[in-house]
Amino acid sequence: xxxxxxxxxxxxxxxxxxxxxxxxxxxxxxxxxxxxxxxxxxxxxxxxxxxxxxxxxxxxxxxxxxxxxxxxxxxxxxxxxxxxxxxxxxxxxxxxxxxxxxxxxxxxxxxxxxxxxxxxxxxxxxxxxxxxxxxxxxxxxxxxxxxxxxxxxxxxxxxxxxxxxxxxxxxxxxxx
Numbered sequence: 001x002x003x004x005x006x007x008x009x010x011x012x013x014x015x016x017x018x019x020x021x022x023x024x025x026x027x028x029x030x031x032x033x034x035x036x037x038x039x040x041x042x043x044x045x046x047x048x049x050x051x052x053x054x055x056x057x058x059x060x061x062x063x064x065x066x067x068x069x070x071x072x073x074x075x076x077x078x079x080x081x082x083x084x085x086x087x088x089x090x091x092x093x094x095x096x097x098x099x100x101x102x103x104x105x106x107x108x109x110x111x112x113x114x115x116x117x118x119x120x121x122x123x124x125x126x127x128x129x130x131x132x133x134x135x136x137x138x139x140x141x142x143x144x145x146x147x148x149x150x151x152x153x154x155x156x157x158x159x160x161x162x163x164x165x166x167x168x169x170x171x172x173x174x175x176x
Contacts, residue, residue, distance in 0.1 A: 001036045050127070062110055065135060066144045069103045072096075095145060102138050108133075 008030040113131045
């Protein structure tokens, strides 16, 4: 642990297009005294690995991916491009089937990885990290599907009323 006012610690806010905030954190010759040490000496990497495995499932939930998939599915079922329903476009249909398959696979494999985390088996094997990477990339693929929006609409921020899907398609994190 470290006080946010520690000398050498710099935190820079990074707002995202999804109307969220993340941070860049820099450590420049930061000293951490024994009063701020958590756990046993020289076990930091082990603690971080275990915490990251748990973070994969507590901070990152699967439900936003399913929600975005459902929104995208409903949009494709009802939207048109140049007077033709999107649902009739073979390329759109192929992409939707691929995304649906990937979403279902992620839904099925998640509980198995969670069990491994609960049993303490993932840190060494890396399954939690692999699953988190897969689910994050799936989330990005969902966000990148913008078949009917013109180039300028793709650049609209989330919550923009006249953007396709209220701009939610641009959010890889599920924020609407």
